[in-house]
Amino acid sequence: MASKPIYLGVIGVGGVGTAFLQQLSKLPNAPSLVLLARSSKTLLAPTPSYSPAIPAADWATASSAPSITTSGTLTPSEVVSYLSSAPGRSVLVDNTSDPNLASAYPEFLKAGISIVTPNKKGFSSDLSLWKDIFASAATGKALVYHESTVGAGLPVISTLRDLVATGDEVTRIEGVFSGTLSFLFNTFAPVSSPAGTSSANWSDVVSQAKELGYTEPDPRDDLNGMDVARKLTILARIAGLEVQSPDSFPIESLIPAELASLPATSEGVAEFMKRLPEFDGQMAALKEQAEKAGKVVRYVGSVDVGKKEVKVGLQQFAKDSAIAGLKGSDNIISFYTKRYGSNPLIIQGAGAGGDVTAMGVTADLIKVLERL
Numbered sequence: 001m002a003s004k005p006i007y008l009g010v011i012g013v014g015g016v017g018t019a020f021l022q023q024l025s026k027l028p029n030a031p032s033l034v035l036l037a038r039s040s041k042t043l044l045a046p047t048p049s050y051s052p053a054i055p056a057a058d059w060a061t062a063s064s065a066p067s068i069t070t071s072g073t074l075t076p077s078e079v080v081s082y083l084s085s086a087p088g089r090s091v092l093v094d095n096t097s098d099p100n101l102a103s104a105y106p107e108f109l110k111a112g113i114s115i116v117t118p119n120k121k122g123f124s125s126d127l128s129l130w131k132d133i134f135a136s137a138a139t140g141k142a143l144v145y146h147e148s149t150v151g152a153g154l155p156v157i158s159t160l161r162d163l164v165a166t167g168d169e170v171t172r173i174e175g176v177f178s179g180t181l182s183f184l185f186n187t188f189a190p191v192s193s194p195a196g197t198s199s200a201n202w203s204d205v206v207s208q209a210k211e212l213g214y215t216e217p218d219p220r221d222d223l224n225g226m227d228v229a230r231k232l233t234i235l236a237r238i239a240g241l242e243v244q245s246p247d248s249f250p251i252e253s254l255i256p257a258e259l260a261s262l263p264a265t266s267e268g269v270a271e272f273m274k275r276l277p278e279f280d281g282q283m284a285a286l287k288e289q290a291e292k293a294g295k296v297v298r299y300v301g302s303v304d305v306g307k308k309e310v311k312v313g314l315q316q317f318a319k320d321s322a323i324a325g326l327k328g329s330d331n332i333i334s335f336y337t338k339r340y341g342s343n344p345l346i347i348q349g350a351g352a353g354g355d356v357t358a359m360g361v362t363a364d365l366i367k368v369l370e371r372l
């Protein structure tokens with residue numbers, strides 16, 4: 001790990017952010033935590049010394065310490081200015097799902113501030129932002145790591161980058177990419193349960209996934225397929241396809257048409273969760289249809305590199321297939337490549353949850369500290 005002091009800013013202390021701070025507090029030679037923000041509040045180590053640092057283990061009570069400066073929300077430019085004036089290299093860990101912060105990554109990177117994040121927005125929005133992020137990193141000699149943007153802490157991004165960097169030809173990527181949708185279908189339509197005997201209502205299982213911290217801050221981003229589309233956009237781009245945006249291809253949504261126009265606000269989320277039980281019958285019908293064919297329904301995605309085709313949606317699977325048999329929030333991701341031939345390289349395990357996602361973020365931070 002680097003011996004020069006490295007300064008750390010962390011934005012977002014939700015399910016992932018809290019678990020990340022816990023892991024950070026146990027790291028030997030952890031960087032100095034000098035900025036910690038949530039949506040309405042920012043804690044800062046005092047300038048110009050950037051010392052004492054914010055204690056990662058006790059961040060929740062740190063704002064009452066007289067040595068820590070407290071402020072309201074800072075703009076991304078103010079965060080860039082604060083971190084780039086620190087007396088050493090700095091790193092921003094973005095544990096939000098904020099698209100505005102993500103669109104400012106080029107500004108951070110050009111100023112030499114490295115980025116570590118599970119936030120998909122920067123890497124899966126317009127292709128021009130993707131290009132700007134990596135060009136800006138080169139300009140600022142800064143690093144960008146985003147392992148937890150696909151498959152939470154599972155080594156998906158690093159594996160795909162290694163396949164590409166070593167000259168393998170990736171032909172197809174397919175699997176289950178959503179921890180939430182995996183949990184929903186594994187619970188609502190388990191292989192071991194014939195039609196009608198699983199007592200779970202779709203809406204109850206959605207509430208459970210939200211409580212377990214698997215969903216996006218707005219669970220409609222999982223149910224409308226956009227979260228999976230964003231992950232496939234990221235993988236397709238790493239595999240060499242110039243996907244313009246995550247809505248460049250068809251996405252099957254599980255949002256009932258009657259609830260599609262609710263606003264993207266916390267009131268909209270509350271109203272959606274309240275009214276979802278009215279539509280439980282629609283999902284029960286999908287489950288029963290698959291059951292009649294002796295199958296189960298699952299939400300999957302694929303990238304066909306040769307055909308430049310991305311697909312996201314529901315499919316029926318035989319009950320003895322690997323996808324049908326997944327448990328909990330598991331993702332399964334298969335990479336078909338020239339070297340691996342007809343037996344794909346497969347990665348499987350929990351694809352959502354604070355601790356496993358934070359593990360990917362913390363491991364990325366360790367890589368940055370070693371490589372900066």
Ligand SMILES: NC(=O)C1=CN([C@@H]2O[C@H](COP(=O)(O)OP(=O)(O)OC[C@H]3O[C@@H](n4cnc5c(N)ncnc54)[C@H](OP(=O)(O)O)[C@@H]3O)[C@@H](O)[C@H]2O)C=CC1
Binds near residue numbers: 148
């Ligand atoms: N949960 C999971 O299993 C996984 C999550 N991810 C990604 O990790 C990220 C975080 O997810 P999660 O922890 O579950 O989300 P949460 O909703 O639990 O937490 C989000 C945090 O971000 C803060 N925040 C939001 N916008 C801003 C802003 N503009 N400025 C400062 N703080 C802000 C919120 O502040 P406040 O506390 O004030 O509300 C909150 O602390 C997302 O990008 C998600 O896609 C990736 C893989 C898996």
Ligand SMILES: N[C@@H](CC=O)C(=O)O
Binds near residue numbers: 222
């Ligand atoms: N909401 C996402 C979290 C990880 O990216 C999911 O359920 O997969």
Ligand code: NA
Binds near residue numbers: 147150152154155157
């Ligand atoms: Na990952």
